[in-house]
Amino acid sequence: VPASCDCPDCGKAMKAAGEDVSELLDVVPAQYRVIKIVRPKYRCKSCERIVQAPAQxxxxxxxxxxxxxxxxxxxxxxxxxxxxxxxxxxxxxxxxxxxxxxxxxxxxxxxxxxxxxxxxxxxxxxxxxxxxxxxxxxxxxxxxxxxxxxxxxxxxxxxxxxxxxxxxxxxxxxxxxxxxxxxxxxxxxxxxxxxxxxxxxxxxxxxxxGITRAGCWAHVRRKFYEIAEATESPVAREAIKRIEALYRIERSINGKPPDERQQRRQQQAVPLMADFKVWLDTKLRECAKGSGLGKAINYARKQWESLVLYLEDGHVEIDNxxxxxxxxxxxxxxxxxxxxxxxxxxxxxxxxxxxxxxxxxxxxxxxxxxxxxxxxxxxxx
Incomplete structure (x- = not known):
């Protein structure tokens, strides 16, 4: 607020022309206090009985x-x-x-x-x-x-x-x-x-x-991602690309009712998954025994039944x-x-x-x- 309402240049009176507002984040330190709970006692003048409110x-x-x-x-x-x-x-x-x-x-x-x-x-x-x-x-x-x-x-x-x-x-x-x-x-x-x-x-x-088990595609993707980061393997990159295509479908049906999710997965994800399985089996035959890439593919193939279960049940997710x-x-x-x-x-x-x-x-x-x-x-x- 100016010290005077007169113009600093011509000396004549000024009038309000708006304002600028800014905010400053501040903190009020936590305060600890002692709460005293007072419970008065009352005594009957006739029978001497003492009455007091129960303790909190x-x-x-x-x-x-x-x-x-x-x-x-x-x-x-x-x-x-x-x-x-x-x-x-x-x-x-x-x-x-x-x-x-x-x-x-x-x-x-x-x-x-x-x-x-x-x-x-x-x-x-x-x-x-x-x-x-x-x-x-x-x-x-x-x-x-x-x-x-x-x-x-x-x-x-x-x-x-x-x-x-x-x-x-x-x-x-x-x-x-x-x-x-x-x-x-x-x-x-x-x-x-x-x-x-x-x-x-x-x-x-x-x-x-009797419990049914569903797998986690995030764990599968992680195996290929680690190989791709370490070796820039084109096979690992392709596997990641195929998994990401499955995730794009999931993002488009997130929050939809189970029957709609199942229908969309059957239409869009099932063909991709079938092709992915054939591709993995082909690449596994081309991998050196005991290689990191071979282990990643085997990790997926050994639990394939649980990994594709989400395609049949709209309540289940693609990952954990x-x-x-x-x-x-x-x-x-x-x-x-x-x-x-x-x-x-x-x-x-x-x-x-x-x-x-x-x-x-x-x-x-x-x-x-x-x-x-x-x-x-x-x-x-």
Missing amino acids: ERVIDKGMASSALIAQVIVDKYADHLPLYRQAERFKREGIDLDRSTLAGWVGRVGALLQPLVGAIRAHVMAGHKLHADDTTAPTLKPGNGKTLTGRYWNYVRDDRPFSGKAPPAVWFQYSTSRKGQEPLQHLKGFTGVIQADAYAGYNLAVQR NAAERAIRPLALGRKNHLFAGSEEGGHYGAALYSILGTAKLNDIDPKAYLTAVLKRINNTP
Whole structure:
């Protein structure tokens, strides 16, 4: 605003002629506060009975943390990959004495408290016709000797949006200390539909129990892409080109009803796939035994039946990218967290990844959602 409304050149009065507006992004630092809950006591003058309002339910019995504070700690760790010891250091800078063990106790308590909700997510995921599956390593501290064992996180995703399904998407995580086929077999107990996964043989036990398996063309493409990048092989480039033609069809039918997707695939993708199969067999005969290109072709041919299953079912996808997207935060977290504190901590982590991952799939603010849940869950049957 000018100091004077007079023209700096001629000295006469000026009038408003518009304005320029600009914006500056600013930050208001987080503020921590202590909430005092006062519960007055009343005593009857006649019978001496004392009456007082019941104490407010807390997430942790006799705990000092609010739902919002605990939700922040969990979201910082499991969604934004900030380890607990770094959070403890941040609290210390604010003059708050909260050590890592206290924060870990909060996480464990909430992980146990949320189990009924995680069970509901599992029931919803397993009720779908098709789900995506994947797993990743989870180094876990072994109590007693300070060493780590290799645990695993498994994830199962239900996402019906690509075929115009109305059910909300969800992801269910499980933790284990092994990668044996008994793990997914147990996880998938009661499921009778189609599982979309990579070529890991551990799912074979589940397939033998009646589950149908669909393959992943993204994994096949990756094999050829690595060869093309390393050697500029024209055969690998041609394979990628043919796979991309299949993906163009998928992009054009994304979000369409299952019957329309199946019809378009039969009309457009089936001829391309038949020609691709003949081409792969021809190139395999021309490859040197044991070559990288030969291995890539064999990888596709050995699981051909599962790779072409999506052509017959409009509910099924061309790849398993839904599961890979859902499990990617764990890979990022692994770089920061270093390891899970214990096997029990791994199970709690699976519960929290399930909650936060499902919130993310539904475009819900995970901190706001978790805060709302924690405020209510102790009072909910």
